[in-house]
């Protein structure tokens with residue numbers, strides 16, 4: 001599963017950030033996942049739960065924020081941002097074309113603490 005290796009990379013990055021911060025424990029990790037990143041958020045959460053045990057993130061929670069994409073209608077030109085894939089223009093029922101956004105997959109935020 002593709003999500004497992006992504007989550008491994010994210011956890012590694014989080015551990016590096018933790019070391020730099022001088023704290024000992026990761027409390028929360030926030031990821032931003034775009035529509036076109038090819039990642040299934042549910043699979044990512046599952047991978048997180050499996051991989052976090054034994055790491056500094058063992059007690060951490062995962063937040064996944066979806067990143068919207070800009071679509072424009074090929075017929076009337078209406079532009080809108082959507083967080084899920086849409087194919088039909090709500091105005092004229094024309095075909096929507098994806099303009100930009102949605103490929104991001106990044107660690108946006110994390111919360112750390114010291115156990116002592």
Ligand SMILES: [Zn+2]
Nearest residue numbers: 073076089092
């Ligand atoms: Zn339209």
